Amino acid sequence: MLDQFKAHLERHFPHLFSAKILVACSGGIDSVLLAYFAKACRLNISLAHCNYHLRGEESDGDADFVRQLAKSLQVPLHSTGFNTLEIQRKQGGSIQMVARELRYEYFEELCQKNGYDFVLTGHHANDSLETFTINLSRGTGIDGLLGVPAINGKYNRPLLPFTRKELMAYARNHRIQWREDSSNKSNKYIRNRIRNKIVPELERLHPNFDQNFIQTLGYLKESATLLEAYANRLRKEYFMQGEYGTRIPISDLQNLQPLDAHLHLLFKPYGFTQWEDLLRMLQSTSGKEIYSTTHRLVKDREELLLLTLCTATENEFFIEKEMSQIVRPISLRFEEVDTIKEKNQNIAYLNKDLLKYPLVLRKWQNADYFYPIGMQGKKKLSKYFKDKKMSIIAKEQQWLLCSGEDIIWVVGHRLDHRYRVTADTTQIVKVILY
Amino acid sequence: MLDQFKAHLERHFPHLFSAKILVACSGGIDSVLLAYFAKACRLNISLAHCNYHLRGEESDGDADFVRQLAKSLQVPLHSTGFNTLEIQRKQGGSIQMVARELRYEYFEELCQKNGYDFVLTGHHANDSLETFTINLSRGTGIDGLLGVPAINGKYNRPLLPFTRKELMAYARNHRIQWREDSSNKSNKYIRNRIRNKIVPELERLHPNFDQNFIQTLGYLKESATLLEAYANRLRKEYFMQGEYGTRIPISDLQNLQPLDAHLHLLFKPYGFTQWEDLLRMLQSTSGKEIYSTTHRLVKDREELLLLTLCTATENEFFIEKEMSQIVRPISLRFEEVDTIKEKNQNIAYLNKDLLKYPLVLRKWQNADYFYPIGMQGKKKLSKYFKDKKMSIIAKEQQWLLCSGEDIIWVVGHRLDHRYRVTADTTQIVKVILY
Incomplete structure (x- = not known):
């Protein structure tokens, strides 16, 4: 032995x-x-x-x-x-x-x-x-x-x-x-x-x-391995990397028989479980969508669009460098731009050179402070909220975009001074709340 | 309920x-x-x-x-x-x-x-x-x-x-x-x-x-169905109908990882179980082969050649119309020809118009008779064997090619008169014992 x-x-x-x-x-x-x-x-x-x-x-x-x-x-x-x-x-x-x-x-x-x-x-x-x-x-x-x-x-x-x-x-x-x-x-x-x-x-x-x-x-292990190999082969053949996420031609999916078994094989690993909805979605008009805890699947004309949601640990949502868009907990779009054009409350221009990925979206905590853009020095977030006369509910619902320990954007309100775009900035990220 | x-x-x-x-x-x-x-x-x-x-x-x-x-x-x-x-x-x-x-x-x-x-x-x-x-x-x-x-x-x-x-x-x-x-x-x-x-x-x-x-x-049923769909997909992609059987490029097989699991998936349905031999065959020189009860797999340069053996029920082996070759219980080749050229004991020319498929290969039974070509009338097979002074062993080993109830060829010995090629014959099958 x-x-x-x-x-x-x-x-x-x-x-x-x-x-x-x-x-x-x-x-x-x-x-x-x-x-x-x-x-x-x-x-x-x-x-x-x-x-x-x-x-x-x-x-x-x-x-x-x-x-x-x-x-x-x-x-x-x-x-x-x-x-x-x-x-x-x-x-x-x-x-x-x-x-x-x-x-x-x-x-x-x-x-x-x-x-x-x-x-x-x-x-x-x-x-x-x-x-x-x-x-x-x-x-x-x-x-x-x-x-x-x-x-x-x-x-x-x-x-x-x-x-x-x-x-x-x-x-x-x-x-x-x-x-x-x-x-x-x-x-x-x-x-x-x-x-x-x-x-x-x-x-x-x-x-x-x-x-x-x-x-x-x-x-049984061999069968499980083969099923994984099959799923990978199908994904390699039909899943195409698009600008916003993975594009999957619906006609290709529908050629897979039996369809329901193949949908389970392909989409269960992304956490989806709404099989009836998914089957209906294949027949429906554009715009229908289903969510898992980590992914979003949208019908877009002749294709399904598979998008990664930012991952969350309890109340923190992580945004990876390669993500161009998130829809949870709020919808943000990230674009690299050369100059600052459009400006409003819902747009932030950040100095990408300073950002530490993954960025984090989270709610406020008691000791939080930041450096409001246009002001000298730091300010406690609780004080900032108070000055803005924000209700408890509004404070609870307020998201903060953070890089490491720093709050870089009180989303939809105020940018952090340290992360503003200056003459020395070489890379600009435009973040749009929509 | x-x-x-x-x-x-x-x-x-x-x-x-x-x-x-x-x-x-x-x-x-x-x-x-x-x-x-x-x-x-x-x-x-x-x-x-x-x-x-x-x-x-x-x-x-x-x-x-x-x-x-x-x-x-x-x-x-x-x-x-x-x-x-x-x-x-x-x-x-x-x-x-x-x-x-x-x-x-x-x-x-x-x-x-x-x-x-x-x-x-x-x-x-x-x-x-x-x-x-x-x-x-x-x-x-x-x-x-x-x-x-x-x-x-x-x-x-x-x-x-x-x-x-x-x-x-x-x-x-x-x-x-x-x-x-x-x-x-x-x-x-x-x-x-x-x-x-x-x-x-x-x-x-x-x-x-x-x-x-x-x-x-x-x-589990769903998984089994998916495995079958995967096997069918791979066969559709890599198995090509050739003249003698199915041709499978070895390089395609070797791209399938893990290889052993994929070989099981693809070849188990044909009854093969000699997996070590098959793995070795992929590396070996031409001519190596393995058998299942229904199929034969031969290494032929850069390909595997998958051949159907005639099916057998106890002591009967069936030869379907589309088979061009069998290797069990004996090796026979079937060709359609226009004229009778080469002639010897190991070649039979038959009138295809009269043949009832599947042809059957079997050993002799007591009441068997046939119409030896060149003779008038029928002869009991036991008498034919006796005249030929065949030993018990030789008789036991003698194969008979039959169409329905009729013996059409005492293989390697004598053709049946009824199935000979005549001036009226429109289709000729040449059967070669090799």
């Missing part, structure tokens, strides 16, 4: 051999074997352990066990503890979700502070089977039936080709110790119910159930 | 409204409701019932029940009985497989004799879930996870959108009687184990498990 593991690493995780690696280790059989195998393959590893203090002495015993393991493997150990119940009480969510978040936050922190390139976790074939079953119970497409991903950013799972039974057998044969989590026996958690009730029955259906399932996942 | 059923028929089975229909009816809840619903939708139905005599009086009770049902619905009934255990003892196979074969044979017979256009069976969502689970346990690709097909030739399954629970609830609310099969409680059969052990646990995972599963099947 160690040989198999090593061959699997060489084939699918060659990047690990020259990297600095953190192995997430709970003390359970999967992560303990992962640590053993990684060490045996001479990977440069450290262990990380989280004590959630959910099972009293048993939790502390796990922490001790991992400390001993790190010592015997002669690898560094990072460990931490959380008052998980307390945190859950404040934050809400399930214990398992809270523990998961705490764990991944801790790993991120360790990676940043200590320069780890990758984090290995002990997910194995049975974890994929549980994920498969959970998603099946909720209703899913092919993407929900692919199990746990082997590589997800810096998180790598090299134990996925192995089943829990195989890991058990190996550990017993090699007298490797591990800690049994007593909560695994409880059927309170959905994963445990799958593990304890459903999987044993599935395994009774076929003597090679586990291996067959791994094979099934392989076939 | 009846309204839902009717809407489902109108949308997906409009052909049933003007057809003569046989409803397969065991007396179980699914087929009883199917009969009720079909009658309520004014379909032109008859019932068919098979008594397998596997459960003594209970089986006879089922037959009586269906007789009463047909009477009360005022529809014709066909019924039959089998000594299933006896047949299984002779034939082998599982009881369920034997019963299934007997049933479908009987339906085929009824359709032929009585002119039924379609057979409806009571398969519902839970049957799909069981099929899904069985295939999952055996290892499968996306095609094995699509459940029971709604339409499979003349067999139509309009109850697939409904779950067993829904059918139960409907039957109880409407005081519709049905027969409970006592063997459904036994966990001897794999389907019963899934039904009684696994499904209840799956349903505990999510309150809407059944509906979610139906939705999942819909998504």
